[in-house]
Amino acid sequence: MMRLLALIFLLGCFCPAHNAGAEPQPYFYPFVNPYEATVMELPKAFEAKLPEEIPAREFTLRVFPKREIPGVFWYENGLVCSIARQNHRAPLIFVIAGTGANHDTPRMKKLQKAFYQGGFHVISITSPTHMDFVVNASAGLPGDSLDDANDLYRVMKLAYEKVRDKIDVSGFALTGYSLGAFNAAFVAKLDEEEKRFNFSKVLLINPPVSLYDSVSALDQLLVDNVPGGMGKFDPWFRSVFAEFASVTKGMEPGGLSGEFLYNTYKRLPPSEEKLAALIGLTFRMSAANMIFTADVMNGGGYIIPKNAKLTATTSLTRYAIVSFNTRFIDYFNEWFLPSIQAKEPGLTRQALLERMSLRSIEPYLKSAGKIGLVHNEDDIILAPGDIGYLQEVFGDRARIFPTGGHMGNMFHPDVVTAMIGFLTGKEDGHGNNP
Numbered sequence: 001m002m003r004l005l006a007l008i009f010l011l012g013c014f015c016p017a018h019n020a021g022a023e024p025q026p027y028f029y030p031f032v033n034p035y036e037a038t039v040m041e042l043p044k045a046f047e048a049k050l051p052e053e054i055p056a057r058e059f060t061l062r063v064f065p066k067r068e069i070p071g072v073f074w075y076e077n078g079l080v081c082s083i084a085r086q087n088h089r090a091p092l093i094f095v096i097a098g099t100g101a102n103h104d105t106p107r108m109k110k111l112q113k114a115f116y117q118g119g120f121h122v123i124s125i126t127s128p129t130h131m132d133f134v135v136n137a138s139a140g141l142p143g144d145s146l147d148d149a150n151d152l153y154r155v156m157k158l159a160y161e162k163v164r165d166k167i168d169v170s171g172f173a174l175t176g177y178s179l180g181a182f183n184a185a186f187v188a189k190l191d192e193e194e195k196r197f198n199f200s201k202v203l204l205i206n207p208p209v210s211l212y213d214s215v216s217a218l219d220q221l222l223v224d225n226v227p228g229g230m231g232k233f234d235p236w237f238r239s240v241f242a243e244f245a246s247v248t249k250g251m252e253p254g255g256l257s258g259e260f261l262y263n264t265y266k267r268l269p270p271s272e273e274k275l276a277a278l279i280g281l282t283f284r285m286s287a288a289n290m291i292f293t294a295d296v297m298n299g300g301g302y303i304i305p306k307n308a309k310l311t312a313t314t315s316l317t318r319y320a321i322v323s324f325n326t327r328f329i330d331y332f333n334e335w336f337l338p339s340i341q342a343k344e345p346g347l348t349r350q351a352l353l354e355r356m357s358l359r360s361i362e363p364y365l366k367s368a369g370k371i372g373l374v375h376n377e378d379d380i381i382l383a384p385g386d387i388g389y390l391q392e393v394f395g396d397r398a399r400i401f402p403t404g405g406h407m408g409n410m411f412h413p414d415v416v417t418a419m420i421g422f423l424t425g426k427e428d429g430h431g432n433n434p
Contacts (some may be wrong), residue, residue, distance in 0.1 A: 027414050029403045034378040035275035037405030048416040050113040056084040056122075058104075061158050063137040070296050072310035079136040080104075081159050084112050084122040089168040091200070092121040093423065094156050096176030096183050098407070100286025102126050110411055111177070118420035121167050123159050127180060128152060129286065134293040141294050141339055143332070145211065145356050149186035156187070157196055172197040173423055177407055178381070181207035182358065188371060189364050201423045202371045206379055206407045209389060210357040214381040215283070215328045221380075222280025225273045233325065240281070279380070279406075288323035291331050292316075302335045358393075365393050372397040372422040374415060376404035397422070 030046060031037035060078040069076050082103050093115050097108050103124040115122045126133045128148040137155050140147050174197075176184035181204035188202040208214030226236050295303040296310060303322055304310065341347050354360050365371060373394045377387050391398050399418040401409060409415050420426075 027401060027412075029401070029409050029412060031405070031408065032403055033272065033275075034380050034403075034405040035272055035279065037376075037378070037403060037408035038279060038380055039275050039405075040408065042409060042411055046413075047411045048114065048413040050110060050411070051117055054084045054113055054116045055087075056082055056109075056112060056116075058082045059159075059162055061137070061155060061162065063155060063158060067136075069135060070310060071312055072296060072314060072316070073131075073135050073293075074312045076132065076135045079126065079132060079155065081126070081155075082112070082124045083159075083163055083167075084116040085163075085167050086116070086119070086121050089170050090119055090121050091171040091173055092123065092160070092167065092169045093173040093175060094159075095122060095124045096152060096174075096180035096187075097125065097127040097130070098176070098178030098180045099127060099283065100129050100289065101180075102130055102132060107177070107407075107410070111175075114411070114416050114420065115175075115423070118424060120173065120423070121169065123156075123163070125152065125155060125159070128183065129179065129290045131289050131293045134290060134297060138294070138297070140343075141298070141336055142290055143211070143336055143356070144340060144352075145182070145186045145360070148183055149190050152183055152187050153190050153194070153196075160197075171200045173201045173203075174199045175203040175205060175419075175423070176207075177205040177410065178207065179211070181205050182211060185358060185361060185365065185371070188368070189361050192364070192368075200370060201425070202368075203419060203423055204371065204373045205410065205419065206375055206381075207358065207373075208381050209359065209386045210353070210383065212332065212353050212356050213383050215287070217381060217383070218280055218283040219287075219327050219329065220280070221276045222284050225277035225280065234321070237281075237324065284324060284327075287328045287331070288320070288326060291326055292319060292323045295335075302331075359389075362393060369397065372399075374399050374401075374418055374422075376401045376406070376409065378403055379406050381406050 028046075029037065030043060031040055058080050059082070060080050062078050080103060095108065095111055095115065097103060097105065101108065103126045108124050112122045112124050128134070128138060128151050129142045133151075133155075134142055138151050139154075142148060174184050174188055174191075175181070184202060185204055185207065188199055191197050191199055223230055226233055228236070292303050295301070300306045300308050303319055303326070310316070337349055337352060340352055358365060371394070373390060375382075375387065375390060375398065377400055379387075387400060391400060399422070401412075401415065403409070404412070404415070
């Protein structure tokens with residue numbers, strides 16, 4: 001089937017045009033199952049052409065220079081970011097990674113190439129839910145829209161100060177994907193008040209509307225699709241990794257991440273149930289890493305004993321088992337909510353849920369013409385009615401694709417064109433010149 005699709009694509013490329021002014025070809029995406037679209041990588045024949053190499057380098061920020069890093073995180077020594085620099089005056093765009101993602105995941109590297117090709121200096125920033133960020137740059141517990149925005153804004157200011165003497169900047173833009181897009185919306189609003197960057201454009205790529213609803217839906221994919229139910233999670237979890245281990249013999253070693261699991265899974269026989277369970281599992285693993293790290297950094301009491309001293313040689317197996325069996329909803333109800341309420345007496349559960357939603361800043365999003373949206377109708381992290389809501393809020397600043405799942409089509413030529421077009425103002429986001 002894939003060979004046939006590639007052949008159709010290539011024939012379309014080499015067939016002579018009958019009319020130079022003909023309408024552009026309609027959007028085509030090879031995966032119509034939203035779970036498959038989310039997991040399976042876009043075939044190279046359908047991807048936008050990006051540079052093989054760009055002049056990118058890493059740099060390290062000491063966000064809290066006096067912070068004592070627990071021994072269990074002995075390898076952490078500052079928050080690493082990366083920058084791709086133009087050799088001329090250009091706008092600088094900050095890119096915020098999605099849930100549990102580092103600044104240098106394959107997806108982030110591709111985005112850096114796409115925006116660099118679009119004419120930007122690019123600074124890539126790790127998600128506030130990633131272990132590196134929690135250890136080095138988080139001032140509290142990850143997950144609160146306002147706290148995460150403040151943490152990210154602090155990092156962005158430090159990152160720019162670190163490189164400002166080496167780049168010629170004409171202006172600033174901001175983007176992010178998935179949770180990173182959600183974060184970007186709140187960072188943009190914060191910048192309206194502090195005016196450090198005065199972003200000319202902000203692009204949200206596949207954001208959730210309600211963070212709580214989306215993470216609950218992702219977690220439910222695991223709950224609903226573990227064979228035999230969650231009571232069988234531990235043996236199923238071990239069997240999954242045993243299967244992965246047999247498939248990945250001879251492959252280059254990789255981190256225990258969603259990207260690694262997805263790439264491994266593509267070598268296994270697919271089914272909708274397995275795809276859904278895999279998506280749920282990768283989210284659960286990201287959440288487990290975040291919760292464990294936040295617990296250690298805040299002195300313990302949730303996953304680990306209070307004031308436990310974990311070192312480089314401490315066995316973490318029992319803590320990993322507890323973490324992998326902890327839902328984000330458990331984290332929210334049992335630790336996150338009480339901690340936020342301790343800092344903000346009188347804050348209700350419902351009020352916190354509301355501020356963990358784009359609806360809490362709806363008037364700003366509606367009125368800010370500089371903020372655009374790229375999304376998919378079949379995105380699995382959205383609740384019924386969310387796409388209609390986003391279309392109403394963003395109007396002609398929204399480009400909604402019919403298929404693509406959750407970010408599966410991010411590097412489709414039409415999607416890349418829409419992203420760069422909105423950010424540069426050279427197109428209206430629909431492939432038309434203004």
